Amino acid sequence: MHFAEATNGPTFFSLAPWIVFFPVIGLLINLVFGKRLGERFVGFTASLASGAALVVSALLALSLRAHPEGEIVRLADWITIGSLQLEWAFRVDTLSTTMMLVVSGVGTLIHIYAAGYMFYDVRYKEEGDPGAFKPSYTRFFIYLNLFIAFMMTLVGADNYLMLFVGWEGVGLCSFLLIGFWFNRNPDATIGVENANAAKKAFITNRVGDFGFLIAIFLTFWFFGSLQFDAVAEAVEHAAEHVPSWVIPTIALFMLLGVTGKSAQLPLYVWLPDAMAGPTPVSALIHAATMVTAGVYLVTRSFPIFEASHLAQTTVATVGAITALFAATIAVGQFDIKKVLAYSTVSQLGFMVAAVGMGAFVAGMFHLVTHAFFKALLFLGSGSVILGVERGHHPLDTTGDGHAHHGDDAHEAHHESGHDSHGEHGLPFDPQDMRNMGGLRRQMPLTFWVYLIGSLALAGIFPFAGFWSKDEILADASHEFPLAYILLSIAAFFTAFYMGRQVWLVFFGKSRTHAAAAAKESPPAMTVPLVVLAALSVFGGALNIPEITAAMHDLPWLHAFQHWLEYTMGEAAHVGEFSLSVALTSTVAALSAILLAWLLYGRRPLQEGQEDPLRRLLGPVFAAMNAKWWVDELYETLIIGPYRRLAAFLADRVDWDFWHDWFHDSVLAGGFNSLARTLAEPVDLGFVDRVSTWLAAGTAWLSRGLGRVQSGFVRNYALMVFLGVVAIMSFIIFR
Amino acid sequence: MVPIEHYISLSAVLFMIGTLGVLTRRNAIVIFMSIELMLNAANLLFVAFAQEYAALSGHIFVFFVMTVAAAEVAVGLALIVAIFRSRGTIDIDEMNQLKG
Numbered sequence: 001m002h003f004a005e006a007t008n009g010p011t012f013f014s015l016a017p018w019i020v021f022f023p024v025i026g027l028l029i030n031l032v033f034g035k036r037l038g039e040r041f042v043g044f045t046a047s048l049a050s051g052a053a054l055v056v057s058a059l060l061a062l063s064l065r066a067h068p069e070g071e072i073v074r075l076a077d078w079i080t081i082g083s084l085q086l087e088w089a090f091r092v093d094t095l096s097t098t099m100m101l102v103v104s105g106v107g108t109l110i111h112i113y114a115a116g117y118m119f120y121d122v123r124y125k126e127e128g129d130p131g132a133f134k135p136s137y138t139r140f141f142i143y144l145n146l147f148i149a150f151m152m153t154l155v156g157a158d159n160y161l162m163l164f165v166g167w168e169g170v171g172l173c174s175f176l177l178i179g180f181w182f183n184r185n186p187d188a189t190i191g192v193e194n195a196n197a198a199k200k201a202f203i204t205n206r207v208g209d210f211g212f213l214i215a216i217f218l219t220f221w222f223f224g225s226l227q228f229d230a231v232a233e234a235v236e237h238a239a240e241h242v243p244s245w246v247i248p249t250i251a252l253f254m255l256l257g258v259t260g261k262s263a264q265l266p267l268y269v270w271l272p273d274a275m276a277g278p279t280p281v282s283a284l285i286h287a288a289t290m291v292t293a294g295v296y297l298v299t300r301s302f303p304i305f306e307a308s309h310l311a312q313t314t315v316a317t318v319g320a321i322t323a324l325f326a327a328t329i330a331v332g333q334f335d336i337k338k339v340l341a342y343s344t345v346s347q348l349g350f351m352v353a354a355v356g357m358g359a360f361v362a363g364m365f366h367l368v369t370h371a372f373f374k375a376l377l378f379l380g381s382g383s384v385i386l387g388v389e390r391g392h393h394p395l396d397t398t399g400d401g402h403a404h405h406g407d408d409a410h411e412a413h414h415e416s417g418h419d420s421h422g423e424h425g426l427p428f429d430p431q432d433m434r435n436m437g438g439l440r441r442q443m444p445l446t447f448w449v450y451l452i453g454s455l456a457l458a459g460i461f462p463f464a465g466f467w468s469k470d471e472i473l474a475d476a477s478h479e480f481p482l483a484y485i486l487l488s489i490a491a492f493f494t495a496f497y498m499g500r501q502v503w504l505v506f507f508g509k510s511r512t513h514a515a516a517a518a519k520e521s522p523p524a525m526t527v528p529l530v531v532l533a534a535l536s537v538f539g540g541a542l543n544i545p546e547i548t549a550a551m552h553d554l555p556w557l558h559a560f561q562h563w564l565e566y567t568m569g570e571a572a573h574v575g576e577f578s579l580s581v582a583l584t585s586t587v588a589a590l591s592a593i594l595l596a597w598l599l600y601g602r603r604p605l606q607e608g609q610e611d612p613l614r615r616l617l618g619p620v621f622a623a624m625n626a627k628w629w630v631d632e633l634y635e636t637l638i639i640g641p642y643r644r645l646a647a648f649l650a651d652r653v654d655w656d657f658w659h660d661w662f663h664d665s666v667l668a669g670g671f672n673s674l675a676r677t678l679a680e681p682v683d684l685g686f687v688d689r690v691s692t693w694l695a696a697g698t699a700w701l702s703r704g705l706g707r708v709q710s711g712f713v714r715n716y717a718l719m720v721f722l723g724v725v726a727i728m729s730f731i732i733f734r
Numbered sequence: 735m736v737p738i739e740h741y742i743s744l745s746a747v748l749f750m751i752g753t754l755g756v757l758t759r760r761n762a763i764v765i766f767m768s769i770e771l772m773l774n775a776a777n778l779l780f781v782a783f784a785q786e787y788a789a790l791s792g793h794i795f796v797f798f799v800m801t802v803a804a805a806e807v808a809v810g811l812a813l814i815v816a817i818f819r820s821r822g823t824i825d826i827d828e829m830n831q832l833k834g
Contacts (some may be wrong), residue, residue: 711830718757 012059014072016090019152022052027145034138043115046141054104068566091158093567099155109528114280116524137229147173159226175202178282204270208260215253232303255581275337275376288371299357315356320483323349327493332624354709360477373456376532380450388430391517391518433504440506448531456536458495463541475575495589499596508604533632545577741782748775762824
């Protein structure tokens with residue numbers, strides 16, 4: 001794949017906005033007609049909308065082959081205030097198009113998978129007739145299309161604010177989808193645990209988004225623009241214009257945003273809880289695409305990070321520590337999705353460490369391959385969970401197709417129904433690996449693709465993960481030895497927990513009836529799995545390094561690096577392939593798998609048996625199982641004091657002070673006493689008395705004058721006489 | 735020639751007699767007569783001053799007063815007749831219906 005020779009050809013750059021429009025059209029159709037047209041149509045429309053976005057992305061990539069410099073497609077003016085001019089503009093270059101392809105490609109496969117998966121999920125989670133249309137099904141696909149639209153806005157943005165719109169939008173979709181079964185707990189009992197997980201994700205991300213916003217404000221304040229090219233140029237000449245602390249500060253605040261969205265220390269805690277969402281969501285949003293937005297952001301802002309050594313070191317350190325820390329937690333988990341969740345945190349740590357070290361190509365490369373194999377693993381785990389769930393209580397439905405016609409009915413000797421319980425008197429947990437075992441026989445296809453995903457994640461040659469992880473390690477060994485050591489240990493743990501998971505889930509004997517009766521999933525789910533498995537095997541071919549000098553002339557070497565060079569120039573360099581690094585990591589991975597086999601493969605876990613690692617590591621395993629008590633630590637350090645502060649503000653300040661004292665005593669009491677003062681002394685004592693006096697005086701006067709009006713004419717005459725005398729005397733004697 | 739002071743004195747005496755008559759007597763006819771006496775006291779004064787100053791207007795005023803007095807007596811006597819018919823008396827103290 002050498003692009004130099006193809007310099008002319010058709011361009012489809014103007015189609016760029018359709019990567020957002022298609023998913024929006026899809027969700028609008030489902031919103032308006034979904035209920036009338038049935039589940040099959042809803043799933044089809046949503047997948048088609050996502051697929052159309054994939055086609056557009058592919059056309060953009062094709063155009064880039066001819067015009068690798070890319071284009072900025074302006075859609076509309078957005079904000080024009082003084083010197084700040086922001087547009088709705090799509091930036092089509094090799095970097096953004098890579099992300100578009102990953103998002104729409106993996107997204108489309110997951111849409112198709114979800115069309116099969118959600119058919120069962122809505123029927124297991126909702127009461128009522130399984131043959132009836134379930135509105136939740138439509139709701140799910142509307143959210144999913146909305147997510148694709150926002151994610152495309154994020155990766156297609158041409159300025160930081162538009163990117164932020166997408167950033168917040170995917171956060172919203174993440175919230176909606178984690179809390180998709182908002183009235184249930186993760187174990188499907190009635191409760192609000194899922195809604196709490198959604199809130200946790202949203203609020204934790206708020207902390208990160210706050211940092212990102214500050215970074216945007218600072219960027220605008222000091223560089224006068226938010227457009228990527230303008231910012232890059234301003235950063236280049238920054239030394240003359242801005243104080244030296246500005247760029248590291250912007251980069252570190254941006255890092256805070258990255259730790260939120262890409263689940264790095266210290267804000268990673270939301271991602272494991274986010275597994276409360278349906279499994280396709282975990283695969284799409286919380287493994288393949290949304291959580292990599294932070295890595296994309298750092299890569300997109302590479303001029304800023306390249307300009308600050310402090311920021312680069314910090315980012316790389318955070319990533320490396322996260323990679324190791326999360327990998328140790330993954331070892332101690334029993335929930336199949338929790339293992340993958342911590343694995344995702346760990347792998348994101350790899351990517352963040354890579355882009356932090358300046359190995360942007362390696363980071364993006366790992367982002368792409370990780371999207372393939374982690375989506376595969378999550379979808380595979382979804383297939384496993386669904387298989388076990390169907391083994392646990394078969395769904396008797398004559399529903400609308402979906403390759404399922406009540407052939408579970410003969411499993412009647414198993415307990416069925418929502419209220420049935422597992423062996424321990426607790427609700428049966430279809431995600432607990434201790435409830436599985438031996439699924440290799442019941443679900444062969446799932447087993448094989450899961451195995452491929454695991455090997456890719458463990459970094460075994462020649463799977464995709466080997467190439468990308470090795471590239472990160474090779475870069476780290478040159479640039480940042482501390483990170484290299486941390487990441488290598490993390491890689492060892494990665495191989496170990498994946499081995500542990502595969503042996504616990506697929507090998508040995510079935511440890512429950514449900515596992516024994518598990519069913520392979522329908523084709524809508526397995527076909528995407530097979531496609532993703534193929535990508536996980538061959539994805540590494542994107543960027544094959546020069547292993548021996550003999551390969552020097554091969555045209556497809558470092559294809560991905562050359563692809564990104566058009567956008568990132570010098571920054572898109574890769575470290576040299578190092579055989580010692582590759583051998584070390586492979587040996588580490590293989591020995592970890594061997595260790596996993598010794599513990600879980602040689603003598604498979606029996607029903608009710610303790611995890612052998614607990615015997616071996618004792619309190620360390622307990623700590624890993626309890627996630628190093630980080631949640632408890634946050635509870636003690638932040639959430640507890642915060643709650644107490646909130647309670648203090650509510651009870652003491654708001655209620656006692658403002659309500660009881662200020663409002664009731666001061667305002668209402670003051671007004672009452674003022675009113676009483678006005679009423680009693682002033683109104684009754686003065687105003688009222690004056691009128692009473694007036695009335696009494698008038699009555700008294702009229703009584704006196706009335707006596708004069710005697711009715712005797714001679715009296716009147718006398719009065720007239722006296723009056724005349726008085727007037728005359730006055731006239732005469734004055 | 736009788737000096738003007740004599741006329742004035744006579745007129746004042748007559749007027750006082752008329753006034754006292756109005757104020758003290760209860761018979762309506764007598765009161766009318768007393769009013770007549772007061773009017774004539776005034777008339778006397780008019781003609782006395784007319785002669786004193788040789789002005790004719792005093793004489794003319796006297797004629798007017800006599801005309802008005804005649805008309806007043808006609809109306810007054812008619813009222814007294816009407817009151818006597820309705821109440822059987824012309825005692826002025828019995829006519830106190832309009833007291834306050």
